Amino acid sequence: MNLEEYIEKILSDAYKREGDQEENVQRSLPFFAASLAVIAAILGVVARNFPKPSWNFYPWTLYLLVGLIFISVCIIFYHLWQAVKPRPFTHIMKEDALVSFARETRSALASQRIASWNVDSRAIAHVRNALIDQYATATVASREINVARIHARGRALRFLILALLFSFLLIAHIFIMSLTDAAPAASGDMEEANVSDQRSQEGASGGSNDAPPAADAGGDGRHLEGHSNLPDDRGSEGRASQIMTLEADERPPVPVLEPSEPGLPAPPPPQTIPKSR
Secondary structure: OOHHHHHHHHHHHHHHHHHHHHHHHHHOHHHHHHHHHHHHHHHHHHHOEOOOOOOOHHHHHHHHHHHHHHHHHHHHHHHHHHHHOOEEEEEOOOHHHHHHHHHHHHHHHHHOOOOHHHHHHHHHHHHHHHHHHHHHHHHHHHHHHHHHHHHHHHHHHHHHHHHHHHHHHHHHHHHHHHHHHHHHHHHHHHHHHHHHHHHHHHHHHHHHOOOOOOOEOOOOOOEOOOOOOOOOHHHHHHHHHHHHHHHHHHOOOOOOOEOOOOOOOOOOOOEEEEEOO
């Protein structure tokens, strides 16, 4: 292996590697799509439990977190567009142009009265040198584009992590506030239940002291046995139900969150192909 063959091997491998690198950004797009779907689901849940605007600390904290999430998502889409937008890629000469260039080189060398055994070797060397130059040019151009795309994807990934962090902080904030609001409401409900039971007992005891009028038996003024000491529970039951209804109406609602070489032909130029991916 001579020097040209060694350089050609290195540059051809680098050219293929940079060509494969183009697809790495596209392979990571499903990850971004799944993460953005998680953020959208979190915002959908929060929207149903979002509080009304007020000057309290709690709603303004939620609005700040939602604003930071939307800003982060916009920056994510911008950098993803920078990573996948169409760019002109440089490739080596076309295959039909390479075949024409090799035949023209051999014809030019044969017309120079060079020994037949030396024509092919010189033609191969000339074509190889042309391919080496184009491999180097195309590899450098592709690497610059791939580096720009990888950097844009990295910036999008950083802001995606920030957006996920803000989303989980939003959920945690709503969960903590719901717990702190539910504890006082639960204690208030217990106190009201105790007061309601007390009033019901008082109403029942007051009603038992009122004896109903005695019923005559046969018109002789005698009371029916077993009925003279029965209390009228209808009044106490009415008062207890009225108290329970009043307590249910007065109870505060539990807060709900809303949601080339001389003489030889020049090689064809490299081809520039715009790609959308």
